[in-house]
Amino acid sequence: MLKQRVITALVLLAILLPALFYPGPLPFALVVLALMTAGAWEWGRMQGLAQGASIALAGACLLLCGLSWSLGWLERPLGALWVVGGGLWVLASAALLRAGVGAWARVPLALRLAGGVLALWLAWLAVAQAHRMGVNFLLSVLALVWAADIFAYAAGRTFGLKFTRNKLAPSISPGKSWEGAWGGMAGVLVLAAVWVFADRHSGAVSPSFYTLLLRQGVWFLVLAVVFMGTMSVVGDLIESLVKRSAGVKDSSALLPGHGGVLDRIDALLPTLPLAMMLSSFVLA
Numbered sequence: 001m002l003k004q005r006v007i008t009a010l011v012l013l014a015i016l017l018p019a020l021f022y023p024g025p026l027p028f029a030l031v032v033l034a035l036m037t038a039g040a041w042e043w044g045r046m047q048g049l050a051q052g053a054s055i056a057l058a059g060a061c062l063l064l065c066g067l068s069w070s071l072g073w074l075e076r077p078l079g080a081l082w083v084v085g086g087g088l089w090v091l092a093s094a095a096l097l098r099a100g101v102g103a104w105a106r107v108p109l110a111l112r113l114a115g116g117v118l119a120l121w122l123a124w125l126a127v128a129q130a131h132r133m134g135v136n137f138l139l140s141v142l143a144l145v146w147a148a149d150i151f152a153y154a155a156g157r158t159f160g161l162k163f164t165r166n167k168l169a170p171s172i173s174p175g176k177s178w179e180g181a182w183g184g185m186a187g188v189l190v191l192a193a194v195w196v197f198a199d200r201h202s203g204a205v206s207p208s209f210y211t212l213l214l215r216q217g218v219w220f221l222v223l224a225v226v227f228m229g230t231m232s233v234v235g236d237l238i239e240s241l242v243k244r245s246a247g248v249k250d251s252s253a254l255l256p257g258h259g260g261v262l263d264r265i266d267a268l269l270p271t272l273p274l275a276m277m278l279s280s281f282v283l284a
Contacts, residue, residue: 012255021135029131036061038261039061041057042261043116044056045251045252048109048246057117065125074128074132075132082126082277086277092115096238097238120269122269123269125273133279134207140208143195144192148184152184155182155183155186156177156179159179163178173236184232192225196210209275210225212282213279213282228274239266250263
Protein backbone atom coordinates (compact mmCIF):
# COMPACT_ATOMS: atom_id res chain seq x y z
CA MET A 1 0.00 0.00 0.00
CA LEU A 2 2.77 2.45 0.90
CA LYS A 3 4.59 1.70 -2.35
CA GLN A 4 1.39 2.35 -4.31
CA ARG A 5 0.82 5.64 -2.46
CA VAL A 6 4.34 6.84 -3.19
CA ILE A 7 4.24 5.87 -6.87
CA THR A 8 0.84 7.50 -7.37
CA ALA A 9 1.97 10.67 -5.59
CA LEU A 10 5.12 10.89 -7.73
CA VAL A 11 3.13 10.45 -10.94
CA LEU A 12 0.66 13.15 -9.89
CA LEU A 13 3.49 15.54 -9.01
CA ALA A 14 5.18 14.85 -12.33
CA ILE A 15 1.98 15.97 -14.06
CA LEU A 16 0.89 18.81 -11.77
CA LEU A 17 4.16 20.62 -11.10
CA PRO A 18 5.15 21.34 -14.73
CA ALA A 19 1.57 22.48 -15.42
CA LEU A 20 1.56 24.65 -12.28
CA PHE A 21 4.78 26.48 -13.17
CA TYR A 22 4.21 26.66 -16.92
CA PRO A 23 4.24 30.34 -18.02
CA GLY A 24 0.73 30.15 -19.47
CA PRO A 25 -2.55 29.09 -17.80
CA LEU A 26 -3.65 26.46 -20.35
CA PRO A 27 -1.83 23.29 -19.12
CA PHE A 28 -2.80 23.75 -15.48
CA ALA A 29 -6.43 24.51 -16.30
CA LEU A 30 -6.60 21.36 -18.45
CA VAL A 31 -5.01 19.11 -15.81
CA VAL A 32 -7.39 20.33 -13.11
CA LEU A 33 -10.30 20.03 -15.54
CA ALA A 34 -9.44 16.35 -16.02
CA LEU A 35 -9.42 15.85 -12.24
CA MET A 36 -12.78 17.57 -11.79
CA THR A 37 -14.30 15.52 -14.59
CA ALA A 38 -13.07 12.33 -12.92
CA GLY A 39 -14.50 13.62 -9.65
CA ALA A 40 -17.90 14.07 -11.30
CA TRP A 41 -17.80 10.45 -12.48
CA GLU A 42 -17.02 9.34 -8.92
CA TRP A 43 -19.86 11.50 -7.61
CA GLY A 44 -22.31 9.80 -9.94
CA ARG A 45 -21.18 6.35 -8.84
CA MET A 46 -21.57 7.29 -5.17
CA GLN A 47 -25.14 8.42 -5.87
CA GLY A 48 -25.98 5.00 -7.25
CA LEU A 49 -25.80 5.81 -10.96
CA ALA A 50 -24.80 3.15 -13.47
CA GLN A 51 -21.54 3.46 -15.37
CA GLY A 52 -23.09 5.11 -18.43
CA ALA A 53 -25.03 7.65 -16.38
CA SER A 54 -21.93 8.45 -14.33
CA ILE A 55 -19.94 9.08 -17.51
CA ALA A 56 -22.75 11.34 -18.72
CA LEU A 57 -22.55 13.28 -15.43
CA ALA A 58 -18.80 13.67 -15.94
CA GLY A 59 -19.55 14.93 -19.44
CA ALA A 60 -21.97 17.49 -18.03
CA CYS A 61 -19.27 18.77 -15.66
CA LEU A 62 -16.79 18.95 -18.54
CA LEU A 63 -19.31 20.81 -20.69
CA LEU A 64 -20.11 23.32 -17.94
CA CYS A 65 -16.43 24.06 -17.33
CA GLY A 66 -15.73 24.30 -21.06
CA LEU A 67 -18.65 26.68 -21.58
CA SER A 68 -17.54 29.04 -18.82
CA TRP A 69 -13.99 28.90 -20.22
CA SER A 70 -15.19 29.77 -23.74
CA LEU A 71 -17.20 32.68 -22.33
CA GLY A 72 -14.02 34.14 -20.84
CA TRP A 73 -15.01 33.67 -17.20
CA LEU A 74 -11.45 32.72 -16.22
CA GLU A 75 -10.34 36.31 -16.88
CA ARG A 76 -13.38 38.11 -15.47
CA PRO A 77 -13.98 39.30 -11.88
CA LEU A 78 -16.70 37.04 -10.49
CA GLY A 79 -17.26 38.55 -7.06
CA ALA A 80 -21.02 37.91 -7.04
CA LEU A 81 -20.55 34.27 -8.04
CA TRP A 82 -18.01 33.69 -5.26
CA VAL A 83 -20.33 35.25 -2.67
CA VAL A 84 -23.29 33.13 -3.79
CA GLY A 85 -21.21 29.96 -4.12
CA GLY A 86 -19.43 30.48 -0.82
CA GLY A 87 -22.67 31.29 0.97
CA LEU A 88 -24.32 28.15 -0.40
CA TRP A 89 -21.38 26.05 0.76
CA VAL A 90 -21.66 27.40 4.31
CA LEU A 91 -25.44 27.06 4.55
CA ALA A 92 -25.76 23.69 2.81
CA SER A 93 -22.91 22.08 4.72
CA ALA A 94 -24.27 23.32 8.05
CA ALA A 95 -27.68 21.82 7.22
CA LEU A 96 -26.22 18.51 6.04
CA LEU A 97 -23.92 18.03 9.02
CA ARG A 98 -26.73 18.83 11.41
CA ALA A 99 -29.10 16.40 9.68
CA GLY A 100 -26.56 13.57 9.68
CA VAL A 101 -25.77 10.63 7.42
CA GLY A 102 -29.32 9.27 7.28
CA ALA A 103 -30.72 12.47 5.78
CA TRP A 104 -28.51 12.37 2.68
CA ALA A 105 -30.49 9.63 0.94
CA ARG A 106 -33.68 11.67 1.42
CA VAL A 107 -32.31 14.55 -0.64
CA PRO A 108 -33.77 14.26 -4.17
CA LEU A 109 -31.34 12.54 -6.54
CA ALA A 110 -31.47 15.35 -9.09
CA LEU A 111 -30.49 17.87 -6.40
CA ARG A 112 -27.62 15.67 -5.21
CA LEU A 113 -26.29 15.27 -8.73
CA ALA A 114 -26.61 18.94 -9.60
CA GLY A 115 -25.01 19.99 -6.31
CA GLY A 116 -21.99 17.79 -6.89
CA VAL A 117 -21.43 19.01 -10.45
CA LEU A 118 -21.83 22.64 -9.44
CA ALA A 119 -19.38 22.24 -6.55
CA LEU A 120 -16.78 20.72 -8.88
CA TRP A 121 -17.36 23.39 -11.53
CA LEU A 122 -17.08 26.18 -8.97
CA ALA A 123 -13.84 24.71 -7.58
CA TRP A 124 -12.36 24.38 -11.09
CA LEU A 125 -13.24 27.98 -11.91
CA ALA A 126 -11.77 29.14 -8.60
CA VAL A 127 -8.50 27.24 -8.94
CA ALA A 128 -8.06 28.40 -12.55
CA GLN A 129 -8.56 32.03 -11.52
CA ALA A 130 -6.30 31.59 -8.49
CA HIS A 131 -3.56 30.28 -10.79
CA ARG A 132 -3.91 33.38 -12.96
CA MET A 133 -3.46 35.54 -9.84
CA GLY A 134 -0.05 33.94 -9.34
CA VAL A 135 1.53 30.69 -8.23
CA ASN A 136 2.30 32.22 -4.84
CA PHE A 137 -1.38 33.00 -4.30
CA LEU A 138 -2.57 29.55 -5.37
CA LEU A 139 0.04 27.65 -3.37
CA SER A 140 -0.75 29.66 -0.24
CA VAL A 141 -4.42 28.58 -0.49
CA LEU A 142 -3.53 24.94 -1.15
CA ALA A 143 -0.99 24.97 1.69
CA LEU A 144 -3.67 26.18 4.10
CA VAL A 145 -5.72 23.05 3.44
CA TRP A 146 -2.66 20.81 3.73
CA ALA A 147 -1.56 22.50 6.97
CA ALA A 148 -5.03 22.18 8.49
CA ASP A 149 -5.02 18.47 7.71
CA ILE A 150 -1.46 17.78 8.89
CA PHE A 151 -1.70 19.77 12.12
CA ALA A 152 -5.14 18.32 12.88
CA TYR A 153 -3.82 14.79 12.43
CA ALA A 154 -0.78 15.45 14.63
CA ALA A 155 -2.79 17.19 17.36
CA GLY A 156 -5.48 14.54 17.26
CA ARG A 157 -2.96 11.74 17.64
CA THR A 158 -1.20 13.53 20.49
CA PHE A 159 -4.03 15.17 22.42
CA GLY A 160 -7.23 13.52 21.16
CA LEU A 161 -9.92 13.28 23.92
CA LYS A 162 -7.50 14.53 26.57
CA PHE A 163 -9.34 17.83 26.98
CA THR A 164 -12.82 16.95 25.71
CA ARG A 165 -15.03 13.88 26.09
CA ASN A 166 -16.72 13.95 22.71
CA LYS A 167 -15.47 13.36 19.16
CA LEU A 168 -15.91 16.09 16.56
CA ALA A 169 -18.42 14.17 14.41
CA PRO A 170 -18.58 10.57 15.68
CA SER A 171 -21.35 9.39 13.36
CA ILE A 172 -19.62 10.80 10.26
CA SER A 173 -15.88 10.58 10.90
CA PRO A 174 -15.10 8.79 14.18
CA GLY A 175 -11.39 9.47 13.96
CA LYS A 176 -11.70 13.25 14.24
CA SER A 177 -11.46 14.95 17.64
CA TRP A 178 -11.97 18.52 18.82
CA GLU A 179 -8.32 18.62 19.85
CA GLY A 180 -7.37 17.78 16.29
CA ALA A 181 -9.62 20.54 14.95
CA TRP A 182 -8.06 23.08 17.32
CA GLY A 183 -4.61 21.91 16.30
CA GLY A 184 -5.54 22.44 12.66
CA MET A 185 -6.68 26.00 13.39
CA ALA A 186 -3.42 26.74 15.23
CA GLY A 187 -1.48 25.28 12.31
CA VAL A 188 -3.09 27.50 9.68
CA LEU A 189 -2.46 30.60 11.81
CA VAL A 190 1.22 29.68 12.09
CA LEU A 191 1.35 29.06 8.35
CA ALA A 192 -0.20 32.46 7.61
CA ALA A 193 2.31 34.26 9.85
CA VAL A 194 5.27 32.45 8.27
CA TRP A 195 3.99 33.08 4.74
CA VAL A 196 3.47 36.81 5.35
CA PHE A 197 7.00 37.03 6.76
CA ALA A 198 8.40 35.17 3.76
CA ASP A 199 6.50 37.41 1.32
CA ARG A 200 7.94 40.51 2.93
CA HIS A 201 11.51 39.25 2.90
CA SER A 202 11.62 37.36 -0.39
CA GLY A 203 10.38 40.01 -2.78
CA ALA A 204 7.54 37.81 -4.04
CA VAL A 205 6.31 38.86 -7.48
CA SER A 206 2.65 38.17 -6.67
CA PRO A 207 0.98 38.45 -3.25
CA SER A 208 -0.04 35.36 -1.34
CA PHE A 209 -3.56 34.85 -0.07
CA TYR A 210 -2.41 35.91 3.41
CA THR A 211 -0.64 39.07 2.32
CA LEU A 212 -3.74 40.04 0.37
CA LEU A 213 -5.99 39.51 3.41
CA LEU A 214 -3.61 41.50 5.60
CA ARG A 215 -4.52 44.63 3.64
CA GLN A 216 -7.76 44.64 5.65
CA GLY A 217 -5.91 44.33 8.95
CA VAL A 218 -4.52 41.63 11.19
CA TRP A 219 -7.89 40.64 12.68
CA PHE A 220 -9.42 40.21 9.25
CA LEU A 221 -6.52 37.91 8.35
CA VAL A 222 -6.90 35.88 11.57
CA LEU A 223 -10.65 35.46 11.25
CA ALA A 224 -10.46 34.65 7.54
CA VAL A 225 -7.74 32.03 8.02
CA VAL A 226 -9.60 30.33 10.90
CA PHE A 227 -12.78 30.37 8.82
CA MET A 228 -10.93 28.80 5.88
CA GLY A 229 -9.40 26.15 8.13
CA THR A 230 -12.85 25.35 9.50
CA MET A 231 -14.32 25.01 6.02
CA SER A 232 -11.52 22.67 4.97
CA VAL A 233 -12.63 20.34 7.79
CA VAL A 234 -16.24 20.78 6.67
CA GLY A 235 -15.36 19.74 3.11
CA ASP A 236 -13.76 16.56 4.43
CA LEU A 237 -16.76 15.82 6.67
CA ILE A 238 -19.26 16.33 3.85
CA GLU A 239 -17.50 13.78 1.67
CA SER A 240 -17.29 11.37 4.61
CA LEU A 241 -21.02 11.80 5.15
CA VAL A 242 -21.75 11.01 1.50
CA LYS A 243 -19.45 7.98 1.52
CA ARG A 244 -21.06 6.62 4.68
CA SER A 245 -24.48 7.03 3.13
CA ALA A 246 -23.27 5.20 0.00
CA GLY A 247 -21.55 2.50 2.08
CA VAL A 248 -18.12 2.96 0.48
CA LYS A 249 -14.69 3.55 1.98
CA ASP A 250 -13.23 5.49 -0.96
CA SER A 251 -14.83 7.57 -3.70
CA SER A 252 -13.18 5.24 -6.26
CA ALA A 253 -9.91 3.42 -6.93
CA LEU A 254 -8.66 5.84 -9.60
CA LEU A 255 -5.61 6.81 -7.52
CA PRO A 256 -4.00 3.57 -6.28
CA GLY A 257 -3.14 3.83 -2.60
CA HIS A 258 -5.05 7.10 -2.24
CA GLY A 259 -8.60 6.15 -3.13
CA GLY A 260 -10.35 8.47 -5.55
CA VAL A 261 -10.02 12.04 -6.78
CA LEU A 262 -12.73 13.28 -4.41
CA ASP A 263 -10.83 11.75 -1.49
CA ARG A 264 -7.91 14.02 -2.36
CA ILE A 265 -9.79 17.24 -3.14
CA ASP A 266 -12.74 17.14 -0.72
CA ALA A 267 -11.34 19.86 1.55
CA LEU A 268 -10.49 22.03 -1.47
CA LEU A 269 -14.02 22.08 -2.88
CA PRO A 270 -15.32 24.67 -0.37
CA THR A 271 -12.03 26.44 0.36
CA LEU A 272 -11.10 27.38 -3.22
CA PRO A 273 -14.27 29.40 -3.98
CA LEU A 274 -14.25 30.83 -0.45
CA ALA A 275 -10.65 31.99 -0.94
CA MET A 276 -11.74 33.78 -4.11
CA MET A 277 -14.72 35.27 -2.24
CA LEU A 278 -12.51 36.68 0.53
CA SER A 279 -9.99 37.95 -2.01
CA SER A 280 -12.75 39.70 -3.95
CA PHE A 281 -13.70 41.60 -0.77
CA VAL A 282 -10.15 42.91 -0.54
CA LEU A 283 -9.78 43.75 -4.23
CA ALA A 284 -13.23 45.33 -4.63
